[in-house]
Amino acid sequence: MKRLMAKSKLILGIESSCDDSAAAVVQGVSGAATVRASVVEGQNSLHAAFGGVVPEIAARAHAERLDGCVSAALSQAGVTLKDIDAIAVTAGPGLIGGVMSGVMLAKGLSAGSGKPLIGVNHLAGHALTPRLTDAVTYPYLMLLVSGGHCQFLLVRSATEFSRLGGTIDDAPGEAFDKTARLLGLAQPGGPAVEAEALNGDATRFRLPRPLLDREGCDMSFSGLKTALLRARDSIIAEKGGITRQDRADLCAGFQAAVSDVLAEKSRRALAIYLAEKPARPVMAVAGGVAANSAIQAALETVAGKMGVQSIAPPLALCTDNAAMIAYAGLELFEAGQRDDFSLSPRPRWPLDTSRPAMLGSGKKGAKA
Ligand code: KG4
Ligand code: ZN
Secondary structure: OHHHHOOOOOEEEEEEEOOOEEEEEEEEEOOOEEEEEEEEEEHHHHHHHOOOOOOOHHHHHHHHHHHHHHHHHHHHHHHHHHHEEEEEEEEEEOHHHHHHHHHHHHHHHHHHHHOOOOEEHHHHHHHHHHHHOOOOOEEEEEEEOOOOOEEEEEEOOOEEEEEEEEOOOOOOOHHHHHHHHOOOOOOOOHHHHHHHHOOOOOOOOOOOOOOOOOOOEEEHHHHHHHHHHHHHHHHHHOOOOOOOHHHHHHHHHHHHHHHHHHHHHHHHHHHHHHHHOOOOOOOEEOOOOHHHHHHHHHHHHHHHHOEEEEEEOOHHHOOOHHHHHHHHHHHHHHHHHHHOOOOEEEEEOOOOOOOOOOOOEEOOOEEE
């Protein structure tokens, strides 16, 4: 049995595909690993004035900061590059300048140390996180919901993923952020909209539930924000402005619409997954939007009704980080993957190539 024979490995992970420069050290074997160190340097302050991530600014910041992140991660783990078994790096999908910074650094470290190089798909990093945090066994259902991603993945192994559906336009986090902007709330919009929604009446504005009338697990969130804009403008036209209560009701209506769409599409994705008769069915949810209590509760209810355990890894490992890249690298290393210096950064890299590519490409780069 491979698992019994596998020897504990120490993997360095590097992530730079969006607006977080990150490095981490993970130790263990596939399905039983621990995070020795995880360093994440965000760039929110660099991009705040521009209302979104500016790719050139992100790339330069990664180039300046990544080696510092690597040094910090190694020293926090109490190891040196000599102790590392392999260097795992995000090779896509994402903003290409940032991905290049990471891949170039990883190649340099690999060339200098002679340690093997492993290119990791950023989405695989997210998708395998429940194996790192909760030792979940294959196959499981994964819902990624963040500012950059929104997809259902049936995870069968570190290299086999079926995409059951995803957004055809905005990611839910983007829709939360745009909603906040339309209502004069602070960024990132998700937490601000959630706080307002607590005092709102979700039934006052009946916003659409896009694509629920269509079969399958694909989703759409861009029409919701247009509907919200219309609702806001009709109040302004009527009363000359919006009150606190109007704003709270709009937030509650918007959050309920996102929650209903995610819950119903999760129910469909779970039905497909359960048809495979997994021994211990699990649905894992990751990404910044998974922090939303109303959405979390709605998803737990759906999973519970279908006899499926729901898992949400701790937020620091749900949002972009390098521990997930190191862990995915560990599984790929055990599976025999080794990359050479021809490893190319990829702006797009769908996990499931049997499905047509997704069209969306939001403020945080390509969706897949
Ligand atoms: O995973 P994440 O930190 O970053 C990437 O997208 O890469 O997700 C950030 C997104 C933002 O759009 C933010 O508004 C959203 O997650 N978010 C939330 C909440 N907290 C963060 N959305 C809804 N409710 C929340 N409580
Ligand atoms: Zn991500």
